[in-house]
Amino acid sequence: MALAACAQQPTDDVGFGGQPPVPAGPVQAKPEPERTPVAAEAIDLSQLPRGYPKKVWTQDNGTAVVASGQEGGCSKVRAELGEQTADHVKIILVEETPDPPGVCTMDLRYPPVAVSLDAPLEGRKVVLEQKDVKVPR
Template identity: 65%
Template sequence: MGAGVLFFAISACAQQPADDVGFGGNPPAPPPAPVAPKPVDQRTPVPPEQLSPGAPKTWTQDDGSVVVATGSEGGCSKVHAELLEQNAQQVKIRLVDETPEPAGICTMDLRYPPLAVKLDAPLEQRQVVIEEVDVKVPR
């Protein structure tokens, strides 16, 4: 009898839909594909009055649907951009500089890579708020 109940339980689980994950939810959507910054002649600078104080050099491309900010990294660190929020008034972007911990042997160079984020709609007159954070990541 016990073997029959076990067989029934296993066969019932095997008949669940393939896209069913965990407690009936769907898997999270994959992150958006990275957007490549365009050459200088295909950029439009974001006016200073639309930028948060102290924001790095920032521009738009692709008719305003992509915002690109200049990141800062050096040695072993790598920087990437995250789109935190976008609404009718503003776009919030976080530049994350990740440094491996424990620190190893690193060069003393500085790099300023352009970091792009794709918006749902063109920037137009919205404010661009950029925050920069440094985080330690395991080596």
């Protein structure tokens, strides 16, 4: 009778019954001194409401883009990656407001929000867009 042992399978292989890789979580904006400002001429702000913050940076060697969002009272802002092409990256700044709103403060905050890119930004233009969504309370 002959016995054979199975070799250790690589740990990065999902295989039958294995767990799929966990998707990367949202990118956290680093402190401003650790970010690189994006030149104003490389940013398209035409789809933002009047008075919206206009600051954009890169971090992590250009593989993440950080933008100033705007939120207030009970609302929270987050960034979504709309699209990536050879010439531009579209970032959607989503302000989520509870519905019904309830009692909220009357203040504005401008937190940095970030998205991860498939490749460094380099010479691509950053297109910023904003949208409001209602979320159930």
